[in-house]
Amino acid sequence: MSKTDELLPKPGPRFRVRFVKEQLEVEVPAGITILQASRLAGAPEGDRCGGVCACSTCHVYVVKGFDSTSEIEDEEFDILDKAIDVRMTSRLGCQAKIHGDVEIEISDESFSAFCDEHPDKRAQATALRTGKS
Numbered sequence: 472m473s474k475t476d477e478l479l480p481k482p483g484p485r486f487r488v489r490f491v492k493e494q495l496e497v498e499v500p501a502g503i504t505i506l507q508a509s510r511l512a513g514a515p516e517g518d519r520c521g522g523v524c525a526c527s528t529c530h531v532y533v534v535k536g537f538d539s540t541s542e543i544e545d546e547e548f549d550i551l552d553k554a555i556d557v558r559m560t561s562r563l564g565c566q567a568k569i570h571g572d573v574e575i576e577i578s579d580e581s582f583s584a585f586c587d588e589h590p591d592k593r594a595q596a597t598a599l600r601t602g603k604s
C-alpha cells in the first residue's frame with residue numbers, strides 16, 4: 472500500500488480534525504496521522520525528516536481530544552525532547568494517529584519549518600495563520 476492509498480476514503484468512522492490557528496478543518500478515517508490530516512487540510516505543518524520520527528519539526532499541540540490520539544511511544548518521547556516549547560499536549564504529528572475528533576495547534580517551530588521547507592507557500596501560510604490575506 473502506498474502512502475497515498477492510506478489517505479483514500481475507507482469504510483468506517485470518520486473524524487473531524489480542526490487546525491485552530493489556520494481555521495481549517497478536514498474529515499479523516501480512523502488511524503491516519505495528524506501530519507497526514509494536515510496535508511489533507513492544507514495546513515502548514517513541517518515534516519523535515521519525511522515523517523520518520525527523526526526531527527521534531529512536525530510538533531503540534533492537541534488542544535482538544537488528546538485521548539482520541541494513539542499512545543505515545545518511547546521513540547516519540549525521545550524526539551519530543553528536542554522540540555521547542557514542549558507542553559503536556561505536545562505530539563509529533565507524524566506519530567500521533569487519530570481515533571476521534573481532535574483540535575490541533577501547529578507549533579511555531581513546526582510552522583517555521585514548513586515555511587523554510589516551502590518558501591513558495593510562505594506568504595499563503597502566514598496569511599492563513601494570522602487571518603490576514
Ligand code: FES
Nearest residue numbers: 520525526529565
Ligand atoms: S516529521 Fe520529523 S519527526 Fe515528524
